[in-house]
Amino acid sequence: MGGHADIVSSLRSARRQPAERGGSPAARYHPRMQSLWYPRMQSLWSFPRRAAFAAVALVTALSPAAYDRAARQVAARQIYFSAWQVLPGFTLACALLSTILIRIVAQTAHDYGMSGYALHLTERVLVLELIPLFAALFVAVRSGSAINTEIALMHIRGDLEALQRAGKDPLRHEIMPRVIGSAIAVMLLCLLNCAFALLLTYFALYGLSPGGLAQFLRITGKVFGPQTSIALVLKTLLFGVSVAVIPITAALATPRVPRLAPVAVLRGMVRLMIALVLIEGVFLALQYS
Numbered sequence: 001m002g003g004h005a006d007i008v009s010s011l012r013s014a015r016r017q018p019a020e021r022g023g024s025p026a027a028r029y030h031p032r033m034q035s036l037w038y039p040r041m042q043s044l045w046s047f048p049r050r051a052a053f054a055a056v057a058l059v060t061a062l063s064p065a066a067y068d069r070a071a072r073q074v075a076a077r078q079i080y081f082s083a084w085q086v087l088p089g090f091t092l093a094c095a096l097l098s099t100i101l102i103r104i105v106a107q108t109a110h111d112y113g114m115s116g117y118a119l120h121l122t123e124r125v126l127v128l129e130l131i132p133l134f135a136a137l138f139v140a141v142r143s144g145s146a147i148n149t150e151i152a153l154m155h156i157r158g159d160l161e162a163l164q165r166a167g168k169d170p171l172r173h174e175i176m177p178r179v180i181g182s183a184i185a186v187m188l189l190c191l192l193n194c195a196f197a198l199l200l201t202y203f204a205l206y207g208l209s210p211g212g213l214a215q216f217l218r219i220t221g222k223v224f225g226p227q228t229s230i231a232l233v234l235k236t237l238l239f240g241v242s243v244a245v246i247p248i249t250a251a252l253a254t255p256r257v258p259r260l261a262p263v264a265v266l267r268g269m270v271r272l273m274i275a276l277v278l279i280e281g282v283f284l285a286l287q288y289s
Helices: 002-012 017-021 026-028 031-061 071-085 087-111 115-159 159-165 170-206 210-223 226-252 258-288
Strands: none
Touching: 071 087, 071 115, 071 170, 087 115, 115 159, 115 170, 115 210, 115 226, 115 258, 159 170, 170 210, 170 226, 226 258
């Protein structure tokens, strides 16, 4: 528990220590220069602490002892709010997006005499790339901002320290369940809607006849090879963890001023969107290089 407290306290001091050190001489004697580079240097300086926090949260999540009754309840509420409660609406939106994209790809492939590649292209673009990113963005907008606000207010009010004084680990009881719940929510939405998109793809390209099932399974097996499947699972897992970890770190690094809570939410969401795009870009570069 002491290690977790050190991570949380170091995150809270991440924004204070550079100011206490005074920065470089150029920044001290030139306010305009300080206003330009100080926020960037501060963000870079605190990045190792955010990475350390993410590592500690993941290690705690892998520990069976972390899942007591209170932690399970928080994680269950997070999954219900982030995934189960919105599953019908999200599935409907994915179905609409999938139908439109399938028709566009199928018609374009037919116009260029490449109808045999329509299924291959649809599965790679829709199932492997768009739906996982769409699921992560959906959970980020619905739950990431809520998590950011909750943790920021708890940090400002001192609730996390009160839990620690009461003998409870804030990381285990408040933070880790939200990370686990968000990761499971993203993976659940992604898995269910990828399967639904594959079903819609078959009906759109082959109709209700089972005659194209053999070809469909053969091409799908080629697309979802072992390497591609592992990459999809890892990418979705990173999406899910980032949806909670990045807003939480932004919230814990906020000064204890109530009016700065909205700033923490905005900062966390901007960093989260950038991180999701970077993760998607890295996996695209690795897969198609």
